[in-house]
Amino acid sequence: MYFLLNLFSAIALLAFGVYMTKKTVISSCGASIGNVLRNVVDSKFKAVLIGLGTTMLVQSSTATSLLVSSFLKKNLLSLGIALAIMLGADLGTAIMARVLTCDLSIVSPILLTLGIFLYLGFADRVKLHLSGGIMLGLGLILLALRLIVQTTQTVTHAELTAVLLKSLTDEITFALILGMILAVICFSSLAAVLLTSLLCTTGAIEVSGALAVVIGANIGSCILEIIGALKQGISAKRVMYGNTLFKIIIGVIALCLLTPIENAEKETSFPLSEFVIWFHVVFNAVICIFMLPCVGLMSKLLYALIPERKVEYDPNTPEHLDVAAYIDPNLALGNAVREVLSLGDFLQQMFSNLGNSIAYKPQEGVSSNDMKNRIRDIAGKISEYLAGVNFDSKKQRRRMNRCLIASADVSECAHIINGMIKRLNKANSNYSASFIPEIRNELGRISSECSSAVNLAVNAFFRNGKEEKQNYIEKKNQCLKLITNFHSNYIGNTHLNAEQDMRFFMILLEILEQYRHICVIFDPLFHKGELKSQEIEMNLTED
Template sequence: MLTLLHLLSSIALLVWGTHIVRTGIMRVFGSHLRRLIGQSMQHSPLAFGAGIGVTALVQSSNATALLAISFVAQGLMTLPTALAAMLGADVGTALMARVLTLDLSWLSPLFTLIGVCLFLTRKQSRAGQFGRVLIGLGLIILALQLIVHAAAPITEARGMEVLFSSLAGDTLLAVVVGAAFALLSYSSLAAVLLTATLAGAGLISLPVALGLVIGANIGSGALAWLNASLQPASARRVALGNLLYKLAGLAVLPFLDPLVAWMGTLGYSPQTQVIGFHLTYNTLRCLTLLPTVGLMARLCEYLLPEREADIGVAQPRHLDPAALDTPSLALANAVRETLRIGDLVEAMLARLQSVLLDERPESGEEIRRMDDDVDALYSGVKLYLARMDREDLAEEEGRRWAEIIELTINLEQAGDIIEHMLGKIQRIKTAKRRTFSHDGQEELSQLHALLSANLRLGLTVFLSSDPHSARQLLEQKRQFRRSERELAHAHVHRLHHRVMESIDTSATHLELIADMKRLNSLFCSPAYAAIEADSLVQTGQHGARAEKPMPPGAPADSAAT
């Protein structure tokens, strides 16, 4: 029982090591990997090579699948190109399996020592995340050694021989077991490494090992399909084509017995034979299927047609779940979606002006519909940011996270305020059949124009964090306050002269000015974050200059100066 526990714990360590390497690489090089795939999206051969390179670095074809799926979902990559990248990903996984089964036992303590030192001392930096990758590599190599030692006593047990001999007579069962393990471990690479190690230890026969390898490839395809199940049809086609390509590999099963007999004459160890089969099998399969990506794309489009679904509210476009392992990319996606919310609020303001001037009666319904869209997108951004682990964010990324969530909250509140302003205007014009005086309507339009300009500048400051624009925004905020006070006084002056329209609409007029004042404060909030960030940078630069050592030969009193 203890021996079996050691084996299971070693397998768990292998799975955990591959997970650490995958997430660490995505956090350090995720933006570069996405750029590499994005630059290769015009040509299938280039996409095939990019898939090999990205997967070899990330050590996970599933991570490459998530990247390709997100590109197709956003319309940045065609389906045939994405399928070519997925074929390259299978070859990249096989290459990494070959590298990790070399005799690298001496690297395990070295990688672990260096990785722990980097991660603990510089956790929030890129160097710290690279240390995380080294820790994962060290754990993978160590886990492979532990599996060999734990499997040795098991190979001598008769019960285990009977158990694994039942797989030897049913290749399809071995394929199913391999697929199940790839699903459970979230990594076909871990499944293949484990299979090769068990075959090298003599725990499983070569035919069983080859069946498990084929099943592990199919399991990774099923995993990508499950991950894409909530994506739009265009993205699910990538996962479907990838799965169909992996299922096409079952065509090798009738030739497995003569292949095993031929491999036995080569004189290589069982572990080398398993890894060699995995590399050759994936390379030949993918190169053979590469010219068919266009046909496969048309088949997937036929099987998964696009269906228009009108659910009444806007849906997030840029919140890619695959980018969550790369904080810089995830934050950039959240920024894009936040700017989309800002565009909706700006459109609501424009419709409000139409209602105020009686230009478009249908603008009221449009405002209410857009407020529902703002609420939906706000909820999407909020939940997306909540999925990010703030402990793993660098200091600057943590500040940006806070800026995004604060602005989305402000924009959601602004949408509610605009909807309430709409109700006030419609009540005074429809229910009470009153109209604003000509001067009063001009004043509200004047404030509206200033408000719209401040919203646009606020979104620009949020995007660029430019301190000069931030100071300009604060100056415009003060100008708006001055205009708001002057117009409120002008309204009271008209009341003094008993202008009937102003008397009838006085309460609503002043409430609308107060609402615009609140909106202006919400729109100008990004200025404070930009100025605070700039002051922190300036403080850091001054601190660095203050700590700079004096050059040799400098006078002793220069420090006091």
């Protein structure tokens, strides 16, 4: 029992080291990795290299698979290119297994010492902080591998262990299952292959049994990826199933060639423990070389086996809030921003309904109340989505705050417009005599200008450019002038002759005040000093 506790704690440390490395690498260069993945269009060879390099950086083929799944879901990658990236990712994992199993006992304490110093001592300096996190993660991986070796050394030399292992690995089927179980328990094919290599030093496992365990460990790592893809949609499932089929095909061929491989091992000068690790590298290299030309055929097969499901469109369901993007904060922020833009489209539909109410026309499409509830619900889901992302830099947190402010502003704007439509409907039914065509025309013009100002504000939020902000300010000022002119022409100079007229003009005053509120509601999205300076520049230009 004590042995199992030590082993599982070492495995847990290995998993945390991989997580730490993955998190800090993606935080520091996740945007660059994402841009590189997006730019892979039709070159399968380039896709393999990118998958290999990405996995060697983040120390996890699972992390690469999540990024690939996210881009595939947005149709930024084809299925064939995604499969090629995963072939490179598995090869990168195998190469890193070879590197990390070398004697790096001196490197581990250096990485841990320097890493913890940078990670904790420079929390306010992002680059040094993240560099320390990468060092710390790599140091923990090396330390965990050493602990796994030390923990299992005492047990592997026991006679009972030798008998159990020999009985298990004499049968190839049992050896395959053992490899799968080890990979799933260890959350890593690396740890499973390392344990197999260590057990080979005791002589308890024959060559054929050890190679079968390695093949099983490679297939077992795919089981973890499939489990992770279950919640990521059809596209992610296709990639993971295709990658698993590649490994099963080459795995079956390798099992048929175990005898020649065993003879080759006897002719080499490598000890069995080293041969097992090199076999792990060569196995993944063979998969990459021989399966790369087949990615197109595999794509067609996967589309036939896993067809698209006909999902009814639900406008209340966010389109861009992909949980798989949590692995890259910049990608998750981009998804949230796109969702805010879709809220802006819904808001324009509400402005269209507002214009119909002003013109005394029937409402078209979804009612304003349902649209308001839809915007409110999706804005709440944006907040929940961003709450699940770990932001490491101040820049990312600022972008997150702006995104939350924008979604809240759009939701508030929808609430205001819904109230305006109700007041206008009341005015149409109760005070139609006072609601003369001139007033309707001017209100329609104000509504159109206000809609344009809101659209420009959302566009300025998305692009964050100086020109977009100036366009928003200019349109906002035009709308405010129209409101002021309307007030002076139709309310300030009007003599109220009846109580009915007074109530009607009270409704108009409320509507004008709400138009003013909408015009300035998006100002908190931008720096006040910046907006003020741009307004002064524009006023000087007008003068």
